[in-house]
Amino acid sequence: xxxxxxxxxxxxxxxxxxxxxxxxxxxxxxxxxNRSRFLTLFFLGSLIWPVLCAAFIWLxxxxxxxxxxxxxxxxxxxxxxxxxxxxxxxxxxxxFFMTAFVGPGLVSPDLANNAVPLYLARPFSRVEYVAGxxxxxxxxxxxxxxxxxxxLFGFQAYLEGNDWAGQNTRIASALFAGSMVYILILSFxxxxxxxxxxxxxxxxxxxxxxxxxxxGFGVAINQVLRTKWGHLINISYLxxxxxxxxxxxxxxRGPGAVFFRVKSGEEIPVWAAWxxxxxxxxxxxxxxxxxxxxxxxxx
Amino acid sequence: MTPVIELENLEVRFGKRVILKRLSGRFSxxxxxxxxxxxxxxxxxxxxxxxxxxxxxxxxxxLGHDIRKQTRAVRSLTxxxxxxxxxxxTMSGVRLVRLMAELAGLPKQQALEQxxxxxxxxxLGEARYRNLGTYSLGMKQxxxxxxxxxxxxxxxxxxxxxNGLDPSARQRMIRLIQEIRDQxxxxxxxxxxxxxxxxxxxxxxxxxxxxxxxxxxxxxxxxRSNRSFLELETRGANGTFTSGLEQLGCEVAVGVGERLxxxxxxxxxxxxxxxxxxxxxxxxRRLQHKRDSLEDIFLKAMGDANGRL
Numbered sequence: 001x002x003x004x005x006x007x008x009x010x011x012x013x014x015x016x017x018x019x020x021x022x023x024x025x026x027x028x029x030x031x032x033x034n035r036s037r038f039l040t041l042f043f044l045g046s047l048i049w050p051v052l053c054a055a056f057i058w059l060x061x062x063x064x065x066x067x068x069x070x071x072x073x074x075x076x077x078x079x080x081x082x083x084x085x086x087x088x089x090x091x092x093x094x095x096f097f098m099t100a101f102v103g104p105g106l107v108s109p110d111l112a113n114n115a116v117p118l119y120l121a122r123p124f125s126r127v128e129y130v131a132g133x134x135x136x137x138x139x140x141x142x143x144x145x146x147x148x149x150x151x152l153f154g155f156q157a158y159l160e161g162n163d164w165a166g167q168n169t170r171i172a173s174a175l176f177a178g179s180m181v182y183i184l185i186l187s188f189x190x191x192x193x194x195x196x197x198x199x200x201x202x203x204x205x206x207x208x209x210x211x212x213x214x215x216g217f218g219v220a221i222n223q224v225l226r227t228k229w230g231h232l233i234n235i236s237y238l239x240x241x242x243x244x245x246x247x248x249x250x251x252x253r254g255p256g257a258v259f260f261r262v263k264s265g266e267e268i269p270v271w272a273a274w275x276x277x278x279x280x281x282x283x284x285x286x287x288x289x290x291x292x293x294x295x296x297x298x299x
Numbered sequence: 300m301t302p303v304i305e306l307e308n309l310e311v312r313f314g315k316r317v318i319l320k321r322l323s324g325r326f327s328x329x330x331x332x333x334x335x336x337x338x339x340x341x342x343x344x345x346x347x348x349x350x351x352x353x354x355x356x357x358x359x360x361x362l363g364h365d366i367r368k369q370t371r372a373v374r375s376l377t378x379x380x381x382x383x384x385x386x387x388x389t390m391s392g393v394r395l396v397r398l399m400a401e402l403a404g405l406p407k408q409q410a411l412e413q414x415x416x417x418x419x420x421x422x423l424g425e426a427r428y429r430n431l432g433t434y435s436l437g438m439k440q441x442x443x444x445x446x447x448x449x450x451x452x453x454x455x456x457x458x459x460x461x462n463g464l465d466p467s468a469r470q471r472m473i474r475l476i477q478e479i480r481d482q483x484x485x486x487x488x489x490x491x492x493x494x495x496x497x498x499x500x501x502x503x504x505x506x507x508x509x510x511x512x513x514x515x516x517x518x519x520x521x522x523r524s525n526r527s528f529l530e531l532e533t534r535g536a537n538g539t540f541t542s543g544l545e546q547l548g549c550e551v552a553v554g555v556g557e558r559l560x561x562x563x564x565x566x567x568x569x570x571x572x573x574x575x576x577x578x579x580x581x582x583x584r585r586l587q588h589k590r591d592s593l594e595d596i597f598l599k600a601m602g603d604a605n606g607r608l
Contacts, residue, residue: 008416008420008478009416010451010452010484010485011405011413011450013405015405024398028394028398109389113384113386114381114383114384117385118381118395118446119402120349120351120374121377121378121379121381122375122402122403123371123402124374124402294350295346295352297313297352
């Protein structure tokens with residue numbers, strides 16, 4: 001019907017499948033993000049490091065190029081666990097900044113403008129709402145971390161041969177699992193904090209606070225109480241511990257080898273790091289459950 | 300016929316406070332007005348029917364679907380216009396309505412088409428590409444209505460739709476609600492504390508007081524029965540006029556100052572009263588139907604603890 005005919009006509013046609021509707025907010029959010037030139041440039045900029053890593057891998061397999069650059073073949077960067085850890089460490093920094101820019105804008109405008117009842121009055125649950133909003137970060141951060149990481153792994157395997165790939169499958173799985181753990185933590189925190197404060201800039205600042213100020217507190221606790229358990233509130237360290245386990249297992253290297261690693265002797269058990277990350281997720285889920293509601297009840 | 304809403308001992312609590320107290324009843328009107336003073340539980344009832352509040356005990360059915368077990372089905376059949384401002388300020392009107400249509404299950408293209416239609420229908424065609432944050436209060440109300448009807452619900456919940464509207468905007472809103480009601484394929488529940496809004500748009504009214512049903516009545520029946528009650532102010536009325544009325548089958552009571560109250564039997568028209576008056580040389584100076592207004596019904600319900608009308 002043409003829009004100039006002012007009649008109300010209810011829709012009678014076919015409906016989309018219920019399971020796919022959580023992707024609707026994802027599409028709308030990406031449309032919004034595309035309009036931001038800064039975010040687009042930042043995202044493209046985040047791919048520079050993976051491209052450089054690909055160049056390193058290529059150079060490592062190209063003796064004539066190394067010769068041209070006057071680099072002795074034996075002294076060039078070796079493509080191993082440390083290479084991929086460093087890659088992920090750098091990308092995770094950029095992923096954190098991306099989350100701080102994008103994450104708070106996902107939920108807080110809906111809550112601040114009381115738009116949540118409009119979503120939830122549809123056949124669309126709170127879980128779907130959170131899943132939809134979280135998917136935005138998962139997709140975006142995946143494109144910055146494990147997806148290029150696995151592409152680099154594939155490139156290295158292509159140049160090095162199947163034997164290398166077979167011997168280093170742990171790197172591929174660690175790239176994926178380590179990134180996903182980080183992405184989930186970031187996404188949960190970003191959504192929960194923005195749902196809590198309902199104010200975009202403050203939510204972004206809080207995310208920085210949770211990562212950096214809490215890390216400082218952790219160090220202070222360790223100093224004052226002469227313990228190492230203060231690291232339990234240092235999310236970067238918890239992530240680093242899990243990553244080290246995923247990448248290296250028993251082949252642990254010295255301190256400072258990758259991002260987020262603390263001094264040797266201050267390590268906490270891996271199970272404690274996993275548990276602490278689990279607690280963070282549960283706390284964020286609880287907070288989202290409290291805040292994402294059709295109506296907020298004042299008791 | 301499946302009732303629009305069916306309440307079965309529905310109780311809703313916020314902490315220790317009981318907001319809805321074991322409500323029961325079956326309501327089948329096309330347009331049901333939900334009346335009550337502030338804090339009576341009108342919005343809570345709507346929010347509970349939409350699944351936003353979990354009943355502490357009992358349940359309710361909306362168009363035959365249980366609100367506890369079939370929340371998704373209930374929400375796919377309903378449209379909701381919330382009382383407060385609900386929008387995303389940085390989104391254009393038509394984009395928000397399209398988003399809501401897609402969330403209700405409309406495919407992308409159809410959602411866009413329906414969003415435009417809904418916007419033009421509520422009279423915001425010219426403003427549909429503007430950000431919602433720039434809309435006036437009246438425009439925001441219309442945008443909320445547009446998002447509520449965009450997917451073609453079977454039941455529309457309108458929570459204080461005329462809140463904050465100036466008289467002309469209120470008239471526009473009332474006219475739109477009447478139009479939607481008269482289309483015939485949509486039921487609506489309109490919550491308001493403005494009796495006039497309910498009177499103009501609803502055919503049944505459910506009055507809540509302190510979380511309980513104070514009254515439920517069919518306004519159309521009330522109006523119909525009231526039409527047979529007449530009050531006449533006459534000049535020169537005498538016994539012959541009164542007996543003439545009785546011969547027509549009217550029940551007559553003589554009041555002070557030549558005022559008559561009468562009940563017209565079926566088949567007798569008002570015209571016949573004028574003919575009789577002319578024949579008996581009596582002037583009918585004023586004739587009015589008894590009008591038991593919604594205000595009377597409401598006040599009676601508020602005063603009557605049992606809520607019987």
